[in-house]
Amino acid sequence: AQSVTQLDSQVPVFEEAPVELRCNYSSSVSVYLFWYVQYPNQGLQLLLKYLSGSTLVESINGFEAEFNKSQTSFHLRKPSVHISDTAEYFCAVRATDTGRRALTFGSGTRLQVQP
Amino acid sequence: DTGVSQDPRHKITKRGQNVTFRCDPISEHNRLYWYRQTLGQGPEFLTYFQNEAQLEKSRLLSDRFSAERPKGSFSTLEIQRTEQGDSAMYLCASSSKRGGDQETQYFGPGTRLLVL
Numbered sequence: 055a056q057s058v059t060q061l062d063s064q065v066p067v068f069e070e071a072p073v074e075l076r077c078n079y080s081s082s083v084s085v086y087l088f089w090y091v092q093y094p095n096q097g098l099q100l101l102l103k104y105l106s107g108s109t110l111v112e113s114i115n116g117f118e119a120e121f122n123k124s125q126t127s128f129h130l131r132k133p134s135v136h137i138s139d140t141a142e143y144f145c146a147v148r149a150t151d152t153g154r155r156a157l158t159f160g161s162g163t164r165l166q167v168q169p
Numbered sequence: 170d171t172g173v174s175q176d177p178r179h180k181i182t183k184r185g186q187n188v189t190f191r192c193d194p195i196s197e198h199n200r201l202y203w204y205r206q207t208l209g210q211g212p213e214f215l216t217y218f219q220n221e222a223q224l225e226k227s228r229l230l231s232d233r234f235s236a237e238r239p240k241g242s243f244s245t246l247e248i249q250r251t252e253q254g255d256s257a258m259y260l261c262a263s264s265s266k267r268g269g270d271q272e273t274q275y276f277g278p279g280t281r282l283l284v285l
Contacts, residue, residue, distance in 0.1 A: 159211030
């Protein structure tokens with residue numbers, strides 16, 4: 055079984071400041087890693103994912119996350135946030151075993167970007 | 170591609186009643202998933218279909234819950250004898266079997282259930 059811990063339930067930050075949303079996971083097997091975003095009154099959308107290869111993955115809107123196997127972490131970063139980044143962010147994992155496709159989510163981090 | 174759709178978007182029911190939700194996945198997506206999300210928590214997996222076969226079920230899916238995907242297209246999730254603890258957002262997602270996109274689950278807007 056897998057578990058995901060997002061230590062920060064809320065992260066307030068000023069516009070144009072950098073931000074890091076933390077994600078740690080626990081698993082006895084290899085996993086794929088995901089970050090999903092939920093904007094106000096919208097459904098969950100995939101932000102980025104790590105499947106294999108380079109441990110640094112990027113999204114089209116400036117977010118990046120780095121898979122750190124030794125620390126079992128997949129922290130999400132952005133060097134300069136915008137008001138429009140205000141949303142809830144969920145980290146998720148899935149066992150690489152193709153027979154198991156369930157995503158295990160963390161409890162989410164609410165990013166509040168202030169002007 | 171119109172995205173994953175769910176119906177109804179909101180449902181209020183009395184304790185003990187049965188409710189049924191529908192999910193229409195993205196066209197040609199062969200995999201369909203149901204999750205439940207309560208306030209302040211991330212989504213929790215309930216069950217997964219590949220085509221019409223239900224391949225994975227969570228312990229959360231008690232015997233009051235049943236899901237079907239009879240023709241491998243839309244799916245229904247039924248909750249019998251609803252309890253107040255069933256109040257949550259029920260999310261549906263689908264994914265493709267093709268190439269690099271098969272690991273991406275696309276989520277619908279959800280059905281918010283309130284049991285009085």
